[in-house]
Amino acid sequence: MSLLRSARFPAILLLLAAVVGLAVANSPIGAAVIDVSHAHLGVPGSIIDLSLAHWVSDGLLVIFFFVVSVELQFELTRGELRSFSRAVQPAIAAAGGVIVPIAVYLAFTAGTDVAEGWPIPTATDIAFALGVLAVFGRGLPSAVRVFLLALAILDDIVGIVFIAVLFATDVNVWMLVGALVAVIAFAVLSRNLDTRGRPLVISLMVVLAVLTWVLVLGSGVHATIAGVVLGLAMSQSPALRVRHAIEPWVNAIVLPVFAFTAALVVIPSLGIGELSPAFWGILIALPVGKIIGIAGAGWLAQRFGSGGHPKIAFADLLAAGALGGIGFTVSLLLANLAFADSAAVRDEAILGVLGGSLISLALAAVLVSWRARHHRRSTQPTDVPVPA
Secondary structure, eight states: OHHHHSSHHHHHHHHHHHHHHHHHHTSTTHHHHHHHHTOEEEOTTSSOEEEHHHIIIIIIHHHHHHHHHHHHHHHHHTSTTSSHHHHHHHHHHHHHHHHHHHHHHHHHHTTSTTGGGTTGGGOOOHHHHHHHHHHHOTTOOHHHHHHHHHHHHHHHHHHHHHHHHHTOOSOOHHHHHHHHHHHHHHHHHHTTTTTSOHHHHHHHHHHHHHHHHHHHHHHTSOTHHHHHHHHHHSOHHHHHHHHHHHHHHIIIIIHHHHHHHHTOOOOOOOOGGGSOHHHHHHHHIIIIIHHHHHHHHHHHHHHTOOTTSOOOOHHHHHHHHHHHTOOHHHHHHHHHHHTTTOHHHHHHHHHHHHHHHHHHHHHHHHHHHHHHHHHHHHHSOOOOOOOO
């Protein structure tokens, strides 16, 4: 289990799952596997009727968002974002890392019918970014990791807001009210875990969590929001225990399965000039937009007041910007949501996410290795004793 809790192995597993998914989709069995992913599996007598791919993106991925929101709750109350002075610098950098990629994407897609995909290159994959940092960043100051973690969490908040607001369709207010009631009951029960009969309370909480998911699913708001609100509402101590218990399973099953199904894309046999502007916008916005946005905004934040964070060298900000360009999980989800009605554009957008994230990964590996080597050398003792 310790291997699955590490920063490195889950990132490698996630990348392998995406590569396998892309390879399978473009193999002789690709068409059959894609057809299976589109097969529907519903619950008789209920509103639940999802394809296997949607059981993954709307069902399994809820668990991932629950884990993310528990970490978010901790960071906002006891961690790196617990005060304005500590949050301001990564918040400004995160804003730059959202605004500049959007501008780059719109520069490629302005005036076309794919401009609506602008949220796709705004996300940062925490697991991937921290994994690359763990592999190549030995010797980097702890301030860089803290900055990146805060930045990625704030990015996740933006992604969650985009999912909740931009991709809600035909919202059923009464189902949302029912979901809210279920969440409140879930939150109250979580605060009684240590004072009441644990098996009964846990069973009721599981029922309420499933009910919340069903109601959010039927409300027209994307189902992953259920995981977000449940993670934020749960009492922190038991929430952290649950997160610790399920994190290896999220890393070993949930994220790789999602990466595999999301990457089931047939590479189009088109010339470079025939590819959708959405592909080019995402491919460039993730590596270029993120580096410029995060490093530039982070430098400005330090230039005019660093808040509660120590100063970070501009070269280290460039490395953090490259890490921020690894969009992957949330960007893949956003691509599926933004172009749900156009399979061809959706597939090209997914290819753009995979390509842009891989470019960012390569850039990050180079920049992080360079900066880590620099910091290791700068901390080595310079006074070497001379033999008598």
